[in-house]
Amino acid sequence: MAGAIYIIYYTYPHQYNKAGINPPDTIYNQAKDNSNIEKPCSNLHPEWRAAQVIEDVSINASPDCEPDNPYEVATSVRGTNNVSMGTLMHTDFAQDALIMGEDLDKDGDPDIINIKLEVVELNGSSPDGEFLINTFDVAPGIQPGLWVYAPKSRGMAVKNYNSLVSNPLLRAPSPVIRVEQGDKVYVTLENTHYLPHTIHLHGVDHPWMTAKGEDNDGMEEHAVFPGKSHTYEIQPRHVGTMLYHCHVQTAQHFMMGLGGMFIVEENHPNNWLQTFNVGAGVVRHPSVAVKKEYNQEYDLHYQSIDKKLAHIIQEANDPRLVAQHMARDYNMTESFENYFLLNGHSFPYTLRDSMIISSENEDIKLHVANFQRSAIALHIHGHKATITALDGVDLTQAQQITRDVLDMATAQRNDVHLKTQNDGLHSYGPGLWMFHDHVPTGTTTDGIEPGGNMAILAYKALLDEHGMPKMHEHLLDQVFNKEYYAKRQAVWTEGSFGALLGDAGILEPNYLQMLLFGAAIGLLVGLFVLLILVIKRKFKS
Amino acid sequence: MKQILIGLLFISLYQPVFAMEHGGMIMDETGMIMNANPDQLPRDCPQISENKDITIHAGQQYAEKFTGKMFAFDTQEWNVKPCAKINITFINDDQIRHQLMIHGLPGYLYPDGMFHLELNGTGQLQASLILPSQKKTYLVHCELPQHMEKGMKAQLKVEGGDGDLPSIPGISEPIKADLYNTNWNQLSYAILAFSILIGAAIVLMSVIYSEQLTRLLAKLGAKLKRNSPSDLH
Ligand SMILES: [Cu+2]
Ligand SMILES: [Cu+2]
Numbered sequence: 001m002a003g004a005i006y007i008i009y010y011t012y013p014h015q016y017n018k019a020g021i022n023p024p025d026t027i028y029n030q031a032k033d034n035s036n037i038e039k040p041c042s043n044l045h046p047e048w049r050a051a052q053v054i055e056d057v058s059i060n061a062s063p064d065c066e067p068d069n070p071y072e073v074a075t076s077v078r079g080t081n082n083v084s085m086g087t088l089m090h091t092d093f094a095q096d097a098l099i100m101g102e103d104l105d106k107d108g109d110p111d112i113i114n115i116k117l118e119v120v121e122l123n124g125s126s127p128d129g130e131f132l133i134n135t136f137d138v139a140p141g142i143q144p145g146l147w148v149y150a151p152k153s154r155g156m157a158v159k160n161y162n163s164l165v166s167n168p169l170l171r172a173p174s175p176v177i178r179v180e181q182g183d184k185v186y187v188t189l190e191n192t193h194y195l196p197h198t199i200h201l202h203g204v205d206h207p208w209m210t211a212k213g214e215d216n217d218g219m220e221e222h223a224v225f226p227g228k229s230h231t232y233e234i235q236p237r238h239v240g241t242m243l244y245h246c247h248v249q250t251a252q253h254f255m256m257g258l259g260g261m262f263i264v265e266e267n268h269p270n271n272w273l274q275t276f277n278v279g280a281g282v283v284r285h286p287s288v289a290v291k292k293e294y295n296q297e298y299d300l301h302y303q304s305i306d307k308k309l310a311h312i313i314q315e316a317n318d319p320r321l322v323a324q325h326m327a328r329d330y331n332m333t334e335s336f337e338n339y340f341l342l343n344g345h346s347f348p349y350t351l352r353d354s355m356i357i358s359s360e361n362e363d364i365k366l367h368v369a370n371f372q373r374s375a376i377a378l379h380i381h382g383h384k385a386t387i388t389a390l391d392g393v394d395l396t397q398a399q400q401i402t403r404d405v406l407d408m409a410t411a412q413r414n415d416v417h418l419k420t421q422n423d424g425l426h427s428y429g430p431g432l433w434m435f436h437d438h439v440p441t442g443t444t445t446d447g448i449e450p451g452g453n454m455a456i457l458a459y460k461a462l463l464d465e466h467g468m469p470k471m472h473e474h475l476l477d478q479v480f481n482k483e484y485y486a487k488r489q490a491v492w493t494e495g496s497f498g499a500l501l502g503d504a505g506i507l508e509p510n511y512l513q514m515l516l517f518g519a520a521i522g523l524l525v526g527l528f529v530l531l532i533l534v535i536k537r538k539f540k541s
Numbered sequence: 542m543k544q545i546l547i548g549l550l551f552i553s554l555y556q557p558v559f560a561m562e563h564g565g566m567i568m569d570e571t572g573m574i575m576n577a578n579p580d581q582l583p584r585d586c587p588q589i590s591e592n593k594d595i596t597i598h599a600g601q602q603y604a605e606k607f608t609g610k611m612f613a614f615d616t617q618e619w620n621v622k623p624c625a626k627i628n629i630t631f632i633n634d635d636q637i638r639h640q641l642m643i644h645g646l647p648g649y650l651y652p653d654g655m656f657h658l659e660l661n662g663t664g665q666l667q668a669s670l671i672l673p674s675q676k677k678t679y680l681v682h683c684e685l686p687q688h689m690e691k692g693m694k695a696q697l698k699v700e701g702g703d704g705d706l707p708s709i710p711g712i713s714e715p716i717k718a719d720l721y722n723t724n725w726n727q728l729s730y731a732i733l734a735f736s737i738l739i740g741a742a743i744v745l746m747s748v749i750y751s752e753q754l755t756r757l758l759a760k761l762g763a764k765l766k767r768n769s770p771s772d773l774h
Pocket of ligand 2: 640684693
C-alpha cells in the first residue's frame, strides 16, 4: 500500500512538465485560422478623400483610409436646415439636428445655433439573444459597452436590417462641437437613453440658470430623464478648448464615454464653423482664425475604458439591474483602465481615421483633451511642439513652452502648435512618427501591446494610396486580427525569428506515467474495498 | 415651450415649407414616412379584405405598466385579416425621437421589406399599408438604440400569425433572460430539511419492510401480467 501511495505521488500528472533534452517545437500561432485577419483599409469611400466643395462649403482633402464624410462636414457647417435634401440624405442627421438661425451681427455667418444631442448606447445587450447590438469596434474584436452623445440622427441606427453594426454617426467619441464667440447657442439634450443624464458645459462661459430660471449647469439634481429633453443656453464670451460631459453619477457616466470637446472659436466675418466634428480627428473645414495661422487643425480626444464597468450594460437588460450594478454594486474606487482610445479607436484602428497627415513645413493646430481617468503624457516622436493655451486660456508668448511630453491631468486641455519644419528642434524630418501616451499602460489594449492610443504622425510621401503607412505590411497583418487582441497570437512571428520567438509547443502526455498512476490508484481502491469486506465478515462472525 | 417657440420661429422665418419627397420617403421637421402604401395590392390579394384604423402611442409612460422596461407602445399586439389595409395613426408622447417600423413585408411593395414612421419629438403621423394574405407575425418596433431592447416592441398578426416573437412586454419571454435575486428564507430552508428527512425515511422504511415490499411488488407484477393484452391470445 505504501508502494502505491509512493507511485501516485511521483506519477501525479501535472499541467506543466519538464521536457528533457529537446524542448517542444515552436507553433507559430495557437490559432492557425487566418480568417480573422482584416484588410487594413477597406477603402469604402475613396471619393471622400479629395478636397471638394459641397453646399458652397470648401472641404479640405483628407488622405486617411476612412476620411470624414464630406456631406456630414458640409451639413455640420451649413446646418440641417440649409442644405439640400440630397446632401442630407448622404448623412444620418435628423432634419432638426442642427438648425442655424439669424445672423445677429450681420457679419455673414449665423449666430443662433440650435444643436440637438441624443444619448446612444454602443455595444449594448439584447434580450433577444447572445449578441451585442449597435456595435462599435474600438480595435479588432474589442467591443466594450459605451455611452456617447450623438448628433440627433434619423432612420436605422444599424447599417441595415441584417446588421448589428452602428451607423457611422453613432460612434465614440462624443462629437466635438464648435461654436463662435458670442453666438447664441442652444444645446438640447434629448435623452433617448434609459437612464437619466445631463450636459455640463465644463469651462464654457454659461450662466448658472437659463433665462426661464431652469438648470443650466447640468447638475445631478436636474437630471434629464428618459424620454425628456432639456435645452442649455450659452453665449460664450471667451474662446478656447473646453468640454461638455454628463454630471449624473459623474464618475461612472464620464468613464462610459459621455464627454466631448466643446470649442469656442474667435468671432470673424464669414466664419461658418464646422459645428460637429464627428469622430474628432482632422477638421476638414477650419475656422477663419485657424486658417490664418495654420495649415491644418486636429481634435485629439483621449479616453480610457474600464472593461468591468463597460461590461455592466452587457450582462443585464433590465434598467433597474443596470442602475443597481453600476451605481451601487460596482465600486469605482476599485476601477482599472483597460482600453485606451484616441478619437474612439485603439491601435491599429487609429491608423484608419486618426493619423496626423502632413507635408514638410506645415503649421498644425492640435486641440488635445484628456477624458481618461488617469493623466496622460503625450509624446510625438521626432518633434517638439509648443503649448499655446491651457484649459482654453491662451498663453502669452513668454509663457509658451516647447517640449516633447505634454502632461495633462483628467479633463485638462492643451492647444498645441505642431511644426513640421525640419530644423532639428520642431521636426527631425519626414517619417512615420508614432505619437502616443507615454504612460506605459496607454499603448496597450487590455495589456496587449501595440494597442491603446498609439497613432502616427505621417508625412504624406510615406502613405500608400489608401492612406495607410507604407513598409508596415507585416505589422499590419499581425495587428488587424482579433486573434492578436484576444491574446491567442505570438508577438514575434517574423522570418527566421518566428521559430525562435514564436509560441513553444505543448508536450504530449507521458502515457507510461499515466498508466502507472492509474494502476496505482486502482490498486489502492481494490485494497480498500477488500479491507472493508474483511472487516465486515469479521464483524458478522 | 421655449423650444417649441424657437422651433416655430425658425420654421416661419427660414423654411416656410420644408417637406420633401425622396424615393418612397416623405420627410419634414416633424419626422418621416417611408414606404407607405395606401393603394398597391399585394400579388396574392385580389382585393382589400378589411380597412382597419389603428392608433399607436409611443412613449416612456407606456412602459410603466411593465416591470424592467423603459420605453413602450401602448399596445403590444394587433390582429388583422389577410389582405387587410391598416391606417396607422402614430402618436409620440415623448420629447424625444421614436420610430414605428414594421419588418418582413414583401420587398416588391416595400423596399427592404420595411415600413417606417419616425417622429422627431412630440407629434403625430398618419400612413397606410396593405398586408399580403400570408399567415404571419410581423415585428413592430422602434429601432433607436436600446428602445426595442427596453420594451418598444410589439407584433402584428395576420390571421392569428405564425407564433409569438420573443420579449414582447407582457406577452412573451426573452431568449436571453436576466437573473434576479431569489428570496431563500427560513421557511424554504425548513422545507428543504423536511424533504431531506422524508427522502431518508423512504429509504429506511424500504430497508425495514423489504420482505413485505418484495412480496407486494411480486403480486403487482403478476397482476399486471394477467391484465396485459399479450395474455388475451
Ligand atoms: Cu449620464
Ligand atoms: Cu423609441
